[in-house]
Amino acid sequence: MSQPLVADPLLAREGGSNRKVVEVAVGVLIRADGAFLLTSRPEGKAYAGYWEFPGGKVESDESIEQALRRELQEEIGVTIANATPWRVELVDYPHALVRLHFCKVRDWTGELDMREGQACSWQQLPVRVHPVLPGTIPVLDWFAQERNFVDATVFVATEADCSGGRA
Numbered sequence: 394m395s396q397p398l399v400a401d402p403l404l405a406r407e408g409g410s411n412r413k414v415v416e417v418a419v420g421v422l423i424r425a426d427g428a429f430l431l432t433s434r435p436e437g438k439a440y441a442g443y444w445e446f447p448g449g450k451v452e453s454d455e456s457i458e459q460a461l462r463r464e465l466q467e468e469i470g471v472t473i474a475n476a477t478p479w480r481v482e483l484v485d486y487p488h489a490l491v492r493l494h495f496c497k498v499r500d501w502t503g504e505l506d507m508r509e510g511q512a513c514s515w516q517q518l519p520v521r522v523h524p525v526l527p528g529t530i531p532v533l534d535w536f537a538q539e540r541n542f543v544d545a546t547v548f549v550a551t552e553a554d555c556s557g558g559r560a
């Protein structure tokens with residue numbers, strides 16, 4: 394699969410790309426111990442099997458937070474309280490030009506329930522699941538900067554499992 398480009402937001406804004414931008418709400422669920430939840434992309438989607446943060450496309454009548462709340466209920470069975478906007482990233486994939494709105498989420502209710510047959514894993518840095526979706530790798534670097542880590546990923550095959558729930 395060809396690799397995406399991280400698009401220049403200025404170029405996109407100024408018409409350098411004439412592809413429609415798809416808005417995506419992404420939830421970075423963070424437990425009390427600092428672990429964050431990654432899920433694998435389900436079969437049938439672009440980049441199936443790659444690890445990402447849960448979320449999905451924003452519908453036309455929704456705010457980012459509303460879309461995130463809906464997507465997380467639909468995909469992983471939890472209801473979030475507040476979502477704190479963190480960073481925005483534009484990624485030019487072969488299949489779509491997406492604007493990713495990453496939000497930190499520390500409070501939610503409900504038990505994790507992978508409703509699309511995904512795998513899930515609570516991770517700390519360095520991340521031990523592989524491969525990570527290209528548009529998701531920068532998030533690990535932002536975590537690494539916040540947490541004074543040198544390497545955000547390490548390619549070690551381990552059992553991925555999100556059982557154990559909240560810390």
Ligand SMILES: Nc1nc2c([nH]c(=O)n2[C@H]2C[C@H](O)[C@@H](COP(=O)(O)OP(=O)(O)OP(=O)(O)O)O2)c(=O)[nH]1
Nearest residue numbers: 417419445446447448449450484489491526528529
């Ligand atoms: N959820 C999520 N999507 C991401 C991340 N990083 C990244 O590049 N993306 C991209 C992959 C997809 O092109 C897009 C999300 O679209 P999607 O197809 O998964 O959304 P969806 O759940 O609404 O899917 P659909 O069934 O409506 O097609 O954003 C990430 O960390 N989480």
